[in-house]
Amino acid sequence: MENTLRSHREAHGLSQGALAEHVGVTRQTINAIERDRYDPSAELVFALAAFFECRVEELFAPDIDLDVTASDLD
Template sequence: MEHRIKELRAALGLTQEQLSERVGVSRQTIISIENGRYNPSLELAYKIAKVFDRYIEDVFIFDKGSE
């Protein structure tokens, strides 16, 4: 799954730590998501999208081939 987290986070001037605090996870979780090592749950994806005031589909690009 691809995403735009790093790009959107930078546009808001948020650090990984600040984003992690806003969504209630560790900084390591944000790092793992940004590096493609971890796919967030639907609940976490929603929380991240909400921080950016975006729809989940605007933040996460789901690969239809992996369904």
């Protein structure tokens, strides 16, 4: 999953540790997300979006092709 977490964090003048503390995870978790080594849980994705007061889509974008139509699911 591609993300812009680092740019949002830096724009707010936060260290990885400070952001981690605000959303209740470790600094290592924030580091792993920023380096695309860990896909966060839905709960953490929403917590980060709420913290930055932005839409989830502004922070995270799937790196898969989502060209699926309703007829594909039948």
